[in-house]
Amino acid sequence: MAATSHELAAAPTPRTASLAAQVGAAERRHLWRMLALLAPSVLFTAFFFVVPLALFMFRSVDNPEVPGYLPQTAAVMQAWSGQGEPDEAAFAALAADLRAIRDTPALGLIGRRLNYALPGFRGLLTRTARRLPAVDDTATKAAFLAIDEKWRDPAIWGVLHQQSGRLTSFYLLTALDLEKAPDGEIRRVAPEQRIFIDLYGRTLTVSLGVTALCLLIGYPVAAVMSRAGPRAASWMLMLVLVPFWTSLLVRSTAWVILLQNEGLVNKSLIALGLIDQPLALIFNRAGVFIAMVHVLLPYAILPIYSVMKGISGNHLRAAASLGAPPLRVFRTVYLPLTLPGLAAGGTLVFVLSVGFYVTPALVGGPGDQMIGYFIAYFTNSAVNWGLASALGALLLLVVAAIYLALGKLVGFDRLRVR
Known part of the structure; x- marks a missing residue:
């Protein structure tokens, strides 16, 4: 049977087949070049992040x-x-x-x-x-x-x-204030030995509080920066970045000097007549919140500012022209548009705050230390690497669970700034 015109048109000619082969070869070369460029970064991440993290988590069940x-x-x-x-x-x-x-x-x-x-x-x-x-x-x-x-x-x-086994659940159970009885039953430890569950609660409470304060303070600052002129916005951005010019240890130590009874903060409040006696602002929870908010505030401002900078004023003017009052314009138009920045900034601040060690150790009291302090203690002082790994692994699981819940609530696309 003679071939139809459509079949003849669809049949590849030697010239088109040669062009297709050349295009395929070029695409493969481009792919290999991309993989070669990515290989150093992938290998570096694997050997210096993924592998150490996996070994760290494995140490929580290892029993050599x-x-x-x-x-x-x-x-x-x-x-x-x-x-x-x-x-x-x-x-x-x-x-x-x-x-x-x-x-x-x-x-x-x-x-x-x-x-x-x-x-x-x-x-x-x-x-x-x-x-x-x-x-x-x-x-x-x-x-x-x-x-x-x-x-x-x-x-x-x-x-x-x-x-006696090569693997053990001892460290993970200890990190959850549990123990295995001689008959194999898992039970809670004595009340005077239950410290880690309260420690996780304290860490999450402080981290959530610091995150909320950073967002409350950072949101209006980012809004002013986004509406300011180019010159003013540049100066404000530089002021936001000033804390990064000094190390975390120096900033935390400075707050020890500022917040003590004879420090600048108490003296200024007394001079203004706002208080009669110095406030207890150091070696307690108040000092931890003040110092941590100061350190982490830029991490909340910058993601929010980057999102606000891309919001067109036409949306707000359109809502106002339709008769919406300013508060309703903010609640129904502006706030939803800035949610990606809020989600990204809040997630960044929270993840950084749960692992804080230096600042609570310097400005907090014995009852204000977070999980990072105990991980460092069991690593360096007690040399109990298994328990340190178990505490870190459980903290990682808690943070991952919170991140997944937040992503489910607000959408994973809003947890990153595009």
């Missing part, structure tokens, strides 16, 4: 100490049912492991690790390792009990049983 330093004991404990008293094999395995590490730094490391789970375990382990006979003893259990009767305590063996 017990299986590494007490391998025979860990093997026996994993096979133990956890009920009653362990048999002679458990004592023999622990004795062999302690003899192998008692003259090495590993004894202190494993003692410190088990002491996290049960206070006093480090002293018991060290004392037992030093007093064990140098040779194998058939009466291993009797030897342990002769050294210390605490080896009869089921809690001792319960800790060894729970911590």
Whole structure:
């Protein structure tokens, strides 16, 4: 059958096929050039952000100490049912492991690790390792009990049983004020030990309060900047950026000087007759709010200003020409148009504030420290990296949940400034 005219037109000629091949090759070369340009940035982000973050979060469930330093004991404990008293094999395995590490730094490391789970375990382990006979003893259990009767305590063996695996839920449970009983039941810790849930509540309360204050103060400032002339707006923008010229530590230390009883703020208020006695503005929650708002205010102003700068005045004039009063124009026209800036600025301020460490440590009191202070403490002072990682991982999950909820409420497109 003869081909139709449409089929002949659709059939590729050698010339069109050659052009298509050239275009395809050019597109592939362009794609490879783009990937080559992006590769350094992607690799840098992966090696210096994604990988460290993943390792940091994995440390919250990692348990290398017990299986590494007490391998025979860990093997026996994993096979133990956890009920009653362990048999002679458990004592023999622990004795062999302690003899192998008692003259090495590993004894202190494993003692410190088990002491996290049960206070006093480090002293018991060290004392037992030093007093064990140098040779194998058939009466291993009797030897342990002769050294210390605490080896009869089921809690001792319960800790060894729970911590014998390569992965552990101990740090995450501790960060939630929970613990695992010897029988495996998860329960809340004693009331005097419940500190982390309140700490998360304090961190979120302070962060939300600082975010609200930054938006309340920054919104009118950004509005004035967006309506000012080019010269005035440039000067105002420079004043907003002035805090970035000094380090966070210097700015926080300056507030310690300004807010003390004999500082400039109290002296000025007394001189103006507004107060008779100095106000307590330092080493309390008020000082934390003042210092943090000062530090984070530019992060709220700049996103709002960038959105307001792109809003045409024709929208406001059109609403006013239709008879809407100024308040209604603001509520129904201007405010909705500025919501992307508010969402972006609020999210930025909140995410930065939940991890604040230096400012609350300098201007806050003992009851005003946030989660960042305790993460730094467990990292540097207590050297409890597992708990520090658990606190950080849970904080990351809380921030992510809040971000997802906010995105669901106002739309993810409004959480970024376009």
